[in-house]
Amino acid sequence: MYPDFSYFFHDVFGTEPDNWTAVFKTFGFFLFCAFIASGYILNRELRRKEREGKLSPIKVVPNKKGNSRLKEVIINGLIAAFLGYKVPFVIQNFDAFKADPASILFSAGGNILLGIIVGAAFGALLYYQSRNEQVPTEPYNIMPHNKLGDILTVAAIFGIIGAKTFSVLENLPAFFEDPAGVFFSGSGLNVLGGFIVAAFAVAWYTRKLGMPFAHIADAAAPAIITGYAVGRLGCQFSGDGDWGKINDLPVPDWFFLPDWAWSYSYPNNVSKQGVKMPDCDYTYCWELIPGAWPTPIYEVSMLAIIFAILWFLRKRVDIPGFLFFLYFLLYGIMRFLIEFVRVNDKYEILSMNYSQAQYISILFWFIGIGGMVYLYRKSKLTKNLA
Helix, strand or coil, rough: CCHHHHHHHHHHHCCCCCCCHHEEEEEHHHHHHHHHHHHHHHHHHHHHHHCCCCCCCCCECCCCCCCHHHHHHHHHHHHHHHHHHHHHHHCCCHHHHHHHHHHCCCCCCCHHHHHHHHHHHHHHHHHHHHHCCCCCCEEECCHHHHHHHHHHHHHHHHHHHHHHHHHHHHHHHHHHHCCHHCCCCCCCCCHHHHHHHHHHHHHHHHHHHCHHHHHHHHHHHHHHHHHHHHHHHHHHHCCCCCCCCCCCCCCCCCCCCHHHCEEECCCCCCCCCEEEECCCCCCCCEEECCCCCHHHHHHHHHHHHHHHHHHHHHHCCCCCHHHHHHHHHHHHHHHHHHHHHECCCCCEECCCCEHHHHHHHHHHHHHHHEEEEEEEHHHHHHHCCC
């Protein structure tokens, strides 16, 4: 497995692991790819709905007070100040940064003077450049796909916050022992939590822009599945601990896939779980003996099927929002089933003993079925009245 790029280059080119390329974490790379893939699908679907007349232009009213540009200058100046504050500290502690970038970035260490100088200089430069720009004074229209970057930014920020928050809730004892360390750690993300918080944030943002959320949600359904599948590949390749229960059962005769798809040891896993690998002196020298169910592979396979269903139906179902609720149902079924072979804490509620994800999945069933039934009846009633 490849906790970072140095281990991948070790396998391909024979270079030593834990070199400077270790700063590029495999899970982070796949997370980045997940947003790119989701953005591509969402952009494609938004443009299609625009061509079909289901999404109309958005009216933009310029800020009469003239302070919108100032806000942009301040925000970018603060970002530059953060970089100026942190970059010297990262360079000085590069070995620790390679091992755990999040712990260095979110620590208090840094150069305050350089941060102030860089932030002020960059802010002043942006302000000087803005004085020569022609700012629109009259209302104008833009197409919904032009706001894709903002939508993805909102989804990314709130998705990560939600994923981390739900992950903390699953492991409260560890959080109480080291709150900052657990919350700002680069590992431990709950996909369901990220989706829930991101969905509410995007719904609020698109409604604020005057965009019909039902069509946006339908366009987002296959995009979310795509991003989730790519992200789960990151879990598999990095060995972040999202594998299933220990599986020491012999490979059955009917199993036609490779043996590693039945039980996998996750060598060099980034979570440092298992036993020490013999003759290994690198940072990540652990593997599972015996192996575990490679649940990320199973999830990716089922997500591919869900994507195919949504992609096939996207032009055939003409009820706004229906595809999004179908996503709820299909994803809920998939996640409920996969949890039976995953390692998660169980909670007894109303004589049921399921994981947090399974209870949320059951809720997704009711949301999906209820939403589809409501939209179908509403659509049928509208047609009868017409």
